[in-house]
Ligand SMILES: O=C(O)C1=C[C@@H](OP(=O)(O)O)[C@@H](O)[C@H](O)C1
């Protein structure tokens with residue numbers, strides 16, 4: 001069943017967030033990681049041999065990536081559970097729809113350096129305000145022609161250069177995805193590429209580590225002479241057959257549910273070692289009152305229904321902020337989340353969205369340049385409302401978490417979760433032991 005067929009989950013509709021009627025006892029298998037799926041797809045497209053991707057995420061963001069690569073002339077067979085990507089020359093003349101996917105708008109334009117002609121890019125209205133300028137400037141510095149009407153945002157057209165330098169600077173303080181995009185294409189450039197970050201801060205470092213690991217596992221040498229420089233050596237990309245880890249960021253709302261409702265939620269397939277930012281959950285949730293144990297590959301999270309406030313720097317793991325924020329909204333005491341200014345350039349301005357939605361329920365939350373501060377208000381003090389999701393999958397799961405404890409929370413456009421987790425409403429109902 002698709003999300004649109006569950007009552008209240010169609011576009012513009014309102015979904016009644018279920019209230020937990022008692023402690024949970026659930027095992028939830030989450031689909032593959034968005035970040036790993038889209039990295040594997042990009043690398044497979046420019047690999048030296050066909051690549052099989054197992055456990056790839058089926059979602060709007062990965063469908064957009066597959067569409068982009070097909071537009072560039074790459075054959076992707078995603079008809080079964082195992083996808084087969086057959087690399088080939090990258091064709092110019094394509095138009096890429098980025099939707100609202102940061103991974104598509106930041107990972108695909110550097111591929112045009114390898115193409116035989118110009119490629120144009122556009123996306124959702126909300127994508128046209130997401131930061132792109134530093135990456136477009138880096139592509140210009142590499143000799144590409146970029147026409148963006150002087151906006152530094154989508155829509156734009158990239159025309160490949162005839163020759164290019166082997167070093168480039170980029171200010172990646174508004175998104176780590178600028179560095180990642182350049183690194184992914186780098187092994188196929190004649191001399192490889194040295195990428196130097198020039199900004200003062202750099203968010204989401206684990207996601208850059210994920211890029212380097214993915215390249216290394218595909219046989220590419222990546223050196224990091226200092227904290228802001230990456231050297232990718234030229235080479236043949238040979239990922240072999242790859243398996244995508246479960247998306248730990250998307251496991252987050254289910255793990256958080258154990259704290260809100262009490263009881264236990266188990267997440268199978270938890271990797272031993274991972275570069276996903278969801279790896280921060282066990283420590284953060286423990287500080288908020290949960291017990292988290294990894295037994296084999298099963299992460300078990302148990303909670304009591306009482307949540308402790310937290311003071312945490314989330315700059316390495318900005319993506320998990322909305323989930324931690326939902327817990328902060330329900331916590332017994334105040335919380336402060338810092339290092340998250342760049343979230344203003346995510347699917348929506350997440351700092352403003354979180355503060356607005358917490359206040360809509362009667363809680364207190366203040367957003368400043370780089371942080372969120374919560375008054376803390378156990379669920380008894382909050383009142384249900386129709387919550388906005390701003391086309392942001394993580395604002396939809398934020399509202400669902402709060403709705404477990406606050407009666408009469410209604411979620412506008414919960415189907416926005418299709419960006420990375422199309423079956424979210426059914427999975428949420430399944431966790432609660434109910435039908436969607
Ligand atoms: O490289 C990636 O796959 C991602 C990097 C991060 O981007 P930012 O550095 O822009 O936050 C993260 O928030 C996003 O969801 C996925």
Ligand SMILES: C=C(OP(=O)(O)O)C(=O)O
Pocket residue numbers: 100101102103319346347394420
């Ligand atoms: C920021 C996110 O996505 P994107 O890849 O579109 O940047 C996210 O999924 O939280």
